[in-house]
Amino acid sequence: MILDWIEFLLIGAGLSLDVFSMIACQSARLAKINKPRMIVIALLAAGWQTGALYVGRYFGVLLKSLDKRPNADRAERLIAAAVFILMGIRMLWKAKKEAQIEEVRQEKVAYLSVIKMLGGITLYTILTGFAVGFLSASLTIVLPIIAALTIIMIIVGFVVGYLYGAALKTKAYFLGGILFLVVSAGILVRYVLVP
Amino acid sequence: MNGAQSVDDQLAESFKQLVLKRPIEKITIKEITSLAGVIRPTFYNHFQDKYELLEWIIRRDLVAPISSMIGKSRSDAALEMLFSGVQKEADFYTRARRLEGQNSFESIVLKCIEDVLKVAINGRKANEGILATLSLDNLVRYYAKSMSMILLNWIDDGMKRSPEEMVRLYCFVRDHSFEDVLKELED
Secondary structure (H helix, E strand, O other), rough: OOOOOHHHHHHHHHHHHHHHHHHHHOOOEEOOHHHHHHHHHHHHHHHHHHHHHHHHHHHHHHHHHHHOOHHHHHHHHHHHHHHHHHHHHHHHHHHHOOOOOOOOOEEEOOOOHHHHHHHHHHHHHHHHHHHHHHHOOHHHHHHHHHHHHHHOOOOOOOOHHHHHHHHHHHHHHHHHHHHHHHHHHHHHHHHHHOO | OOOHHHHHHHHHHHHHHHOOOOOOOOOOOOHHHHHHHHOOOHHHOOOOOOHHHHHHHHHHHHHHHHHOOOOOOOOOHHHHHHHHHHHHHHHHHHHHHHOOOOOOHHHHHHHHHHHHHHHHEEEEEOOOOOHHOOOHHHHHHHHHHHHHHHHHHHHHHHOOOOOOHHHHHHHHHHHHHHHHHHHOOOO
16 A cells, blocks of 8 residues: 555545635635534535545556556546646645635525535546555555544534634635645655655 | 613624725625624624615615605705714725715615615605606616715715815705806806
């Protein structure tokens, strides 16, 4: 296995900070948090993210098994690092954009809006899973980390958005971007740039 | 309830202070509640958003004092009081005037003036004559638009004229036709 559990944590945290930012924006409009709804949304998001990551990883592993070239490992690690760089740049760009949300009261966070939000990031989660598959990551490590971090970040996002508004989303996107870039740098240094 | 009203007032005063420092679009609910000394979710127990808070301020400070005067042959005095109220907090209203878009200051002021005119006209109807053929809603809107237009232009102009002068100006335009104006103007 190429990545150790700390790097899985960083990848999971990076993905989860994306979800945190989105849910904080929604929660910033609430007069009151409905705790059962929050738990349902956390479980829905965790299931969605682990499902998307699983799909991406499946295709990553499949493609890896079909590639019989002598230097295939090096190329796959380079592609994985490139995916994480792309993810990092994407999140830093979102942090820079700093779009202000309209703080208008809403009675609840609708399940449909959560699904739309998750749908918007599915491609990036699948890409991340793809990269993780290229790096031969174990499902028994990756999926529980992603699920746990997603649940934690949804709950934290709800509370932070409710109490502080969406102000922290910029910092969250920035941190997520840095985490992805740190992981990609680690892969490049250890497995690609070093002969 | 006194407790609820005092929180509304606290949020209003906090909002006014923030408007003097930054554009309304950039003010967050967290900033309003922090300055007011309440937790953020409290805001939504009182107002839908900051534009509703602005509307509440306009109704409390400008409209409520004049609402009993409209329709009781004291409309001109009411208008002068409206202008004076704006002049009293010139900085705040000058900055609030810059609010554009869906929740523009202009649209909020127009709505507030329309509402007070509608209350004055409420329950009355014309049985004959030209008023019987007119939509009273459209008539109210016409007068509300003319009052808000002159108020907003006065704010845009830096409130150079006094409230009394502005009311005289408004009354002249209201009471004279365009033909009258042409006759007054020299060739």
